[in-house]
Structures are given as structure tokens and as C-alpha cells.
Amino acid sequence: MKDEIILAIESSCDETAIAILKNGKEILVNTVNTQISEHQKFGGVYPELASRLHLENISKVVSYSLSLKGFDYKDITHVAVTIGPGLPGALQIGVMAAKTISEYLNVPLIAVHHLAGHIYANEFVEDFKYPLLALVASGGNSDIVYIDKPLNFKIIGETIDDAIGESLDKIARSLDLPYPGGVSIDKLTKDNFDNIKTITLPKVSLPGYDLSYSGLKSHVVRLVEEEKRKGTLSQEKVLAYAKSVEVAFVNQLLYKLEKASVEYKIKMIVVGGGVSANSYLRRKVYEIFDKNKVDILIPPLWCTTDNALMIAKVAHHLIKENKIAKIDISSYPNLQLDDTSIYN
Numbered sequence: 001m002k003d004e005i006i007l008a009i010e011s012s013c014d015e016t017a018i019a020i021l022k023n024g025k026e027i028l029v030n031t032v033n034t035q036i037s038e039h040q041k042f043g044g045v046y047p048e049l050a051s052r053l054h055l056e057n058i059s060k061v062v063s064y065s066l067s068l069k070g071f072d073y074k075d076i077t078h079v080a081v082t083i084g085p086g087l088p089g090a091l092q093i094g095v096m097a098a099k100t101i102s103e104y105l106n107v108p109l110i111a112v113h114h115l116a117g118h119i120y121a122n123e124f125v126e127d128f129k130y131p132l133l134a135l136v137a138s139g140g141n142s143d144i145v146y147i148d149k150p151l152n153f154k155i156i157g158e159t160i161d162d163a164i165g166e167s168l169d170k171i172a173r174s175l176d177l178p179y180p181g182g183v184s185i186d187k188l189t190k191d192n193f194d195n196i197k198t199i200t201l202p203k204v205s206l207p208g209y210d211l212s213y214s215g216l217k218s219h220v221v222r223l224v225e226e227e228k229r230k231g232t233l234s235q236e237k238v239l240a241y242a243k244s245v246e247v248a249f250v251n252q253l254l255y256k257l258e259k260a261s262v263e264y265k266i267k268m269i270v271v272g273g274g275v276s277a278n279s280y281l282r283r284k285v286y287e288i289f290d291k292n293k294v295d296i297l298i299p300p301l302w303c304t305t306d307n308a309l310m311i312a313k314v315a316h317h318l319i320k321e322n323k324i325a326k327i328d329i330s331s332y333p334n335l336q337l338d339d340t341s342i343y344n
Contacts, residue, residue, distance in 0.1 A: 002077065003022055003023055003075070003077070004022070004023050004024065004077050004078065004316070004319065005020060005021070005022050005023075005028070005075050005076050005077050005078075006019075006020065006021045006076075006077070006078045006079070006080050006110070006312045006315050006316065006319075007019075007020050007073075007076045007078070007079050007080070007101065007312075008020075008021065008079075008080040008081065008112075008308040008309070008311040008312035008315060009058075009062075009079070009080070009081045009082070009094045009097055009098045009308055009311070010081075010082045010094065010114075010117070010306055010307060010308040010310075010311050011054045011058065011082065011086075011090050011091065011093050011094030011097075012082045012084070012085070012086025012087065012090055012091055012094070012114045012306065013045060013050065013086055013087055013090060013139070013140075013306055014034065014035040014036060014038075014039055014045050014050050014053075014090075014306075015032050015033065015034050015035065015305065015306040015307070016032075016033040016035075016053070016054050016057045016058055016061050016094075017031065017032045017033070017061070017306060017307045017308035017311075018031045018061050018062055018064075018065040018308050019031070019065075019307065019308035019309040019311070019312050020065065020071065020076075020312070021309060021312035021313065021315075021316065023316075024313065024316035024317075027124075027309060028069065028071065029065045029066075029068050029069070029071065030302075030307065030308070030309050031061055031064060031065045031068075031308075032305070032306070032307050032308075033057050033060075033061050034305075035049075035050060035053050036179070036180065038053060039179060040178055040179050042179075043173050043179055044169060044173075044179055045087070047087045047088075047089060047090070048089065050087055050089070050090045051087065051089030051090050051092070051093060054089075054090050054093035054094065055093050058093055058094070058097045059097075062097065062101070073105070074105070076101075076105055076107060077107055077108075078107055078108050078109075078110055078315060078319060079098050079101050079102040079105070079107060079108070079109050079110065080098070080109075080110040080111075080112050080311050080312055080314075080315030080318075081094050081095055081097075081098035081109070081110070081111065081112065081311070082094055082112055082113075082114045082117065082311055083095060083111045083112065083113070083325075083329065083330070083331050083332055083335065083342065084113065084114065084331055084332035084333055084334065084335030085113075085114055085115070085140065085141075085332065085333055085334055085335045086114055086140075086331075086333060087333065088331065088333045091331035091332075091333060092331050094331075095329070095330070095331045099327060099329075102327065103327065108319075108324045108325075109324065109325045109326075109327060109329070110315040110318050110319060110323070110324065110325060111318075111325035111329055111342050111343070112311045112314045112315055112318070113314070113335060113337055113339075114306075114311075114335075115136050115138075115141060115143065115272075115273075115337050116151070116153070116314045116337065117310035117311045117313070117314050118136055118138065118272030118273045118276075118310060119134045119136060119145065119147075119270060119272045120310060120313045120314045120317070121272055121299040121303040121304075121307075121309070121310035121313065122270040122271075122272060122297040122298070122299050123313055124299065124300070124303055124309070124313065125297055125298075125299060125300065126297055128147075128150070128268060128270070128297075129267040129268040129295055130147065130148055130149055130150075130267065130268075131146065131147065131148040131264060131265070131266050131267060132146075132147050132266050132267060132268040132269065132270055133145065133146060133147075133257060133260055133261055133264065133266050133268075133269055133270070134147060134269075134270045134271075134272060135253060135257050135269070135270070135271045135272070135276075136272050136273045137163075137164050137165065137253060137271070137272075137273045137274075137275035137276055137278075137281070138163065138164075138165050138272075138273030138274045138275055139163060139165035139166050139169065139180070139182075139274055139275075140163050140165065140166065141158075141159070141163050141165075141273065142158065142159040142163045142164045142165075142211050142213070142253065143155055143157065143158045143159075143337070144156055144157035144158070144209050144256060144257055144260055145337065146260070146264055146266075150317050150321075151314075151317055151318070151321065153337045153338045154338060155336075155337060155338060156208075156209050156260060156264075157208060157209025157210050157211060157256055157260065158210060158211065159210070159211045159212060159213060160206070160210050160211070160212050161212055161213060161214035161215075162213045162214045162217060163213065164182075164211075164213055164249050164250075164253065164275050165180075165182050165273070165274055165275050166213075167213040167214070167216070167217040167249065168181045168182035168185055168245070168246075168249065168275070169181035169182065170217055170221065171185075171217055171220050171221060171224075171241070171242075171245050172184050172185055172242075174220075174221045174224045174225065175224060175233075175238050175241060175242065177238075177242075180274070182274065182275055182278060183277070185242045185245070185246055186246070186277070186278050186279055186280070188238075188239065188242050189239065189242050189243045189246060189279075189280075190279040190280070193243065193279070193280065196239045196240060196242075196243045197236070197239075197240045197243075198240060198243055198244045198247065199223075199240050199241060199244040200244075201216060201219070201220065201244055201245070201248050202215075202216065202219060203248075204216055204248075204252055209256045209259070209260050210256075211252060211253065211256060212252075213249060213252075216245075216248060216249070220241060220244075220245055223241070224241060246278070246280050247280065250278065250280055250281045250284060251284070253281070254281075254284055254285065254288055257269065257288075258288050258289070258292070261289070261292065261294060262292075266294065267294070267295060268294065268295040268296070268297060269285065269289050269294055269295070269296050269297070270296075270297040270298075271285060271296075271297070271298045271299075272299060272304070273304070274304055274305050274306075276298060276299065276304045277301050277304040277305070282298055285298065323343045324343075325342065325343070329342065
């Protein structure tokens with residue numbers, strides 16, 4: 001049988017990424033060109049700049065990726081691309097590039113949901129055991145997803161306002177910490193976490209498995225601004241605010257996740273998205289679910305940020321189900337994880 005070789009493209013936000021995956025397992029290429037340094041001066045992602053940088057970089061990153069192992073592009077059997085959710089202009093650059101390559105090589109085009117990629121990145125560690133719960137925690141999303149078979153997503157809980165990563169970024173900015181805020185907070189607290197004092201914060205209470213971060217974020221930002229106005233924001237207090245927010249945000253996620261794991265009688269917990277790199281979250285997941293005798297999958301750090309390998313992994317499953325995209329498919333900035341209409 002001919003080897004399945006997928007070239008995947010990810011450009012939903014501030015990384016231009018290319019990967020080549022062989023037979024769903026063997027990593028041939030994994031290239032990520034990040035724009036973080038360009039966006040730091042704005043304190044966050046500047047959408048128009050992201051789109052322009054993707055346009056400037058996409059052909060260079062593709063060419064570089066294909067040259068890494070003297071790879072013969074004629075061996076590519078499928079082209080996969082993130083079609084949503086994400087920044088409209090950024091998504092369009094990746095989709096146009098994928099369509100062009102697909103047409104030129106006359107190979108099928110596979111449309112992939114960005115969050116499905118973050119979930120299935122865990123399969124680079126171990127195959128899934130169903131039914132499972134996936135916790136997706138990133139700059140734009142906070143979701144608890146029930147999956148009873150491959151690619152069958154049911155969102156049972158989600159943020160009703162801001163996502164956890166977005167909220168961490170805004171609080172970090174108020175504390176004068178650099179973007180990405182979640183990374184800066186983690187770096188600040190992780191080495192001396194248990195010795196940092198905490199500040200009492202309000203508890204968020206929502207029915208079911210939904211989440212909320214906006215009110216708590218605004219409350220903390222107001223406290224910090226008041227400290228600045230009074231000139232009382234010491235380094236000790238910066239540490240206290242950083243740790244307190246980290247604990248409050250992560251504990252809300254994990255309380256809902258543990259509750260859902262019991263109701264849905266799941267076999268495995270998987271965690272994905274940029275916030276899955278957070279040291280406190282990783283530690284607490286193991287503390288909670290080890291005692292519940294539930295298998296845990298957390299992706300390696302290299303696979304927590306946006307990358308194209310996770311897109312190729314999802315594409316591998318879609319190919320097995322013969323879910324091929326039409327060449328005139330568009331990008332969908334607000335695409336829902338459980339929306340299957342793109343394959344009709």
C-alpha cells in the first residue's frame with residue numbers, strides 16, 4: 001500500500017506552521033515560525049499584522065519544510081489545513097496556500113478544526129480510550145468536550161464570556177508582565193509556587209459545566225489598578241496576584257472537569273491548548289485524576305502551542321472516514337467544534 005503522507009498548514013493566529021506526517025504516526029517535518037516578538041510591542045496579537053506576516057512567511061516556511069530531508073513533494077498524498085476558528089485574515093492565508101498546493105499536486109484537501117487539533121495532539125503520546133473528556137484551554141477557548149468515538153465532539157461546558165488564556169493575558173498586562181501573559185505568570189510563580197502568598201478572590205458559581213472568567217478578571221484588574229494608584233504594588237503583591245489568579249482560574253476548570261468525569265463515566269482525560277502548558281494545571285490534573293483512577297493525557301510542551309502536526313493528526317482520522325473538503329471551501333473564523341456541515 002502507498003504511504004499516507006500529509007502536508008499540513010496551520011495559520012489561525014500568530015504562528016505560521018507546516019508539518020509532514022507519515023501514516024498518522026511518523027513525524028517527518030515540524031516547522032513553526034512564530035510571530036510572538038512582533039506582537040509583544042502591542043501587548044497582544046495585532047490581527048492585521050498577523051495576516052501580513054503569514055502572507056510574507058507562508059511560501060518561505062513551506063519551501064524550508066520541504067527541503068529539510070530532501071523531501072520529494074510528489075510523495076504528498078493529502079494536504080490538510082486549519083479552516084477555523086481563528087483570525088479571519090490569518091486563516092485565509094493558510095487556506096489559500098493549502099488550496100494551491102492541493103490543486104497543483106492533484107491530491108485531496110482536508111479541512112481541520114483548530115480545537116480538534118489541540119485535542120488530538122495528545123495522540124502523539126498515546127492512543128485515545130473512549131469515552132473521554134477533553135479540556136481545551138487556550139487564548140480563545142475554554143471548553144469541556146465529551147468524545148465517545150473518534151471525531152464525535154459534544155461540548156458540555158464552555159466559557160460564557162472570556163477564555164482563560166485571554167483573561168490571563170489581560171491580568172498579566174495590568175501587572176506589567178510581557179505577552180503572552182499566561183506564560184509570563186507561569187514563569188513568575190512556578191519555581192517558588194508553594195511559598196507565594198495568595199489573595200482571597202471571589203468564587204465563580206455557574207450551573208452545569210459552563211465557565212466564566214470575565215468578572216473575576218475585571219475584579220483583579222481593578223484591584224491592581226488601585227494598588228498602582230496608591231503606589232503599593234510591590235513585587236511581593238505582583239507574585240500574590242499572579243498566583244491567586246492562576247489558582248482561581250485553573251481550579252474552576254478542574255472542578256467542572258472532575259464533576260463531569262463522574263457523570264459521564266469516562267476512561268480518559270485529555271488536555272489541550274496553550275494553557276495546557278501551565279505548570280500548576282499540569283500538577284493539579286494528575287493530583288485529581290490519579291486518585292480517581294482515570295487515565296490522563298497531556299501533550300508534550302512542544303505540542304501545546306499552535307502547530308501543524310496536530311492538524312495532520314486530525315486529518316489522518318478524517319481521511320479514514322473519507323471526509324474530504326471541496327476545493328472551494330472557505331475559512332470560518334467562528335467555526336464550532338461539533339459543526340460537521342463543512343464536509344457535506
